[in-house]
Amino acid sequence: MPSNHPSYALIFDMDGVLIDNTPEQAKAFQLLFRDLGLTTNARQLLRRLNGMPATNILKTVFTNPVPKKKLEEYAAQRELLYRVLYWNKRRELAGLTRFLEAARAAGLKIALGTGSAPETIGYIIDHLNLRRFFDVVVGKADVENGKPHADTFAAAARKLGVPPERCVVFEDAILGEQAAYKAGMRCIAVLSSLKEKDFQAPLTTIQDFTGITPAQVLELLAQQPETPKPSKAMAQRNYMKL
Structure with missing residues (x-):
C-alpha cells in the first residue's frame, strides 16, 4: 500500500487526542x-x-x-x-505537529472530528496553530447527532471525499471508538486517559505521536482490513439510555 496514496484519510478527535485535557x-x-x-x-x-x-x-x-x-x-x-x-496549559500531545507534517507530506487527507462547538475548537486548534493541517473540521454545529453516533466521522469522510474503509480515526474515548466502527472505519486508541484494555479492537494503541508514522498507520490498515462491528456489550455498559 503506497504511503503517498491520496485517497486515505486520518480523522482526529480533539480532546484527549490533539491535547491532553x-x-x-x-x-x-x-x-x-x-x-x-x-x-x-x-x-x-x-x-x-x-x-x-x-x-x-x-x-x-x-x-x-x-x-x-x-x-x-x-x-x-x-x-x-x-x-x-x-x-x-494548552499544548499539543507530544509529536503531533511532526506527525501531521509527515501525513501531509505523504499525501494523506486530514480531518478533525469532535463534539465541540466552533468557539471551543478555535480555542484549541487556533491557539496551537493546528488548523493549517486540517482539510476538514467537523464539530457539534455540523451534525445532528454527536458521538457515539457515526455522524461526526461520516461527515468528515464525506467532506474529504474518502470512503470510510480508507479512513483511520484517532480516539481517546470508548464512545469515540464505537462511533468510528459505526461509521465503518478503523481506529487507533490514544491512551491519554484510558488503558488499552478499556478499548474494543483498535488497530494499535499509542501514548502520543512520537512513536508512530503515517506509513505505519497505512501498514496497520493493510494488515487488519476488516472493520470491527460495534460492541453491543460496550454499548449497554457505556451508552446507557442515550
Whole structure:
C-alpha cells in the first residue's frame, strides 16, 4: 500500500487526542456538579461518556428530565470553568505537529472530528496553530447527532471525499471508538486517559505521536482490513439510555 496514496484519510478527535485535557475537563464538570448540589464523580462519568457533547453528558446526571435550554446553560458554565482551568496549559500531545507534517507530506487527507462547538475548537486548534493541517473540521454545529453516533466521522469522510474503509480515526474515548466502527472505519486508541484494555479492537494503541508514522498507520490498515462491528456489550455498559 503506497504511503503517498491520496485517497486515505486520518480523522482526529480533539480532546484527549490533539491535547491532553481530560483532567481539566473532569475538574470543570466536578465544579459544576458542586454548584448544582450533585455528588456525581466526574472522572468516572467521563470514563464512560467522554466524547459526547456536554449537554448529553449532563443529561445523564439528573434524576428528572431537565429542559434543553437549562442543559445548554449548564454546558456553557462548564465550558467557562474548563477554559479558566486549561488557559495556561494548552499544548499539543507530544509529536503531533511532526506527525501531521509527515501525513501531509505523504499525501494523506486530514480531518478533525469532535463534539465541540466552533468557539471551543478555535480555542484549541487556533491557539496551537493546528488548523493549517486540517482539510476538514467537523464539530457539534455540523451534525445532528454527536458521538457515539457515526455522524461526526461520516461527515468528515464525506467532506474529504474518502470512503470510510480508507479512513483511520484517532480516539481517546470508548464512545469515540464505537462511533468510528459505526461509521465503518478503523481506529487507533490514544491512551491519554484510558488503558488499552478499556478499548474494543483498535488497530494499535499509542501514548502520543512520537512513536508512530503515517506509513505505519497505512501498514496497520493493510494488515487488519476488516472493520470491527460495534460492541453491543460496550454499548449497554457505556451508552446507557442515550
